[in-house]
Amino acid sequence: MAGGSLTLLGLSRRSASGLALAAAGGALVYAGARTKLPDHFEAASSLLLNCTPEEAFRLWRNFKDLPLFMYRLESVTQIGDGRYRWIAAGPFGSPLRWDAEIVDERQNELIAWRSLPDSEIEVDGYVKFRPAPAGRGTLVIARVLYRPPGGAAARAVAKMLGKDPKFMMRQDLRRFKALIETGEIPTIDGQTHGPRSVATAAMRLADPDRPIRGDAEMREILNAKRRIA
């Protein structure tokens, strides 16, 4: 567990120091990760947006902009025939790639996509936009299912999603909401501060901008040393 946490902490930071930390935990996690991996990971969440379904649909449908609010995605590129190449930040700086096609699309209502059969991992997802009652904006509902084929790829996906896929999706949706409502994503990353303690500095290096898990225990939050700019 210690190795896994260390690896995940390190991986969340896309930098040399983060990778060094990840490497430190890597040896520990390697032995532990070969057993008891789930065969799929589901990330689902929903959120109310103060915008019209049209506006929300337009931002999401422009797939190349998804990495603006899905921080684990590096790029989404159109490769023709309604197909897209997705590249996500995988473990140890190695990208995870898959190609996907749109399988269903209803203007301002729904986009569903599915990875192509020869992808190294299956990634199926949909996003729905529903008008909220009484003109109170739009309900966005998103769900993505990751199904790795096993072996090294499964371990890679497990590491990428290990911080709780549901929470990851919620973070993505919160950023989507902020972006569509305010035009930017609020942050304290990079802001000024006074001298940090050694313990805080270490945690900061390990995990600059993400909690370990969304379902963290109260005690862990009370001791939170994360997301410290």
Next chain:
Amino acid sequence: MKAVCWMGVGKMSVETVPDPEILNRRDAIVRITSTCICGSDLHLYNGFIPTMEQGDIMGHEFMGEVVEVGAGVDRDKLKIGDRVVVPFTIACGNCFFCKRELWSCCDNSNPNYWMAEKLLGSSPSGLFGYTHMIGGYAGGQAQYARVPFADVGPLKIPEGIPDDKVVFLSDIFPTGYFGALNADIKPGDTVAIWGCGPVAQFAIRSAFMLGAERVIAIDRFDYRLRLAEEGGAETINYEQVGDVVEP
């Protein structure tokens, strides 16, 4: 710049830290001309509120001059050179709550919303200098501060009004006013206020603004009671008088 930093429970110190920078398009940088210590800073000092970190910059009641604005700031609302009081709640101006002027409930301004949800059930807006669970934003007990969504919160102050006549608009005057407002004061009412600390001083003045005929202020510290009298209140030092209720 110099800034007051939280260095642990019971430990505050003035540290030299990097100047703040614009991080988002709707940010501004304010050169601070007046700043305050709030009673609620004591909760942080005494360690009652979790998620402070050593090195966090304190302060959520400040004002100053705008010295830099991000590309996304509406220049009709805020520009370099403006004198502003900065409210302690950070509000985006666009979400469901902001559109209803419920700024302290802003959906978007707390990047650490998940911590607040876990501890409080749901997240308020981000605040300056008031723990990571409520945003983690660097505060204004410093020479400069970064103000997010700068075209929403800051109140422009006309020239000719000195700082000490307006700096309390950032937090403590609205807090006292809100207390008086909740009492649903009608013209002619008599209002009693227990305790004459800073919030009460503003509640006394707000009560008169809302039409109170008499305000009776109750405390045991003479210096506070004198301030209350200056605000027009009748005062009672409860350690020096017996039963004040007339039979």
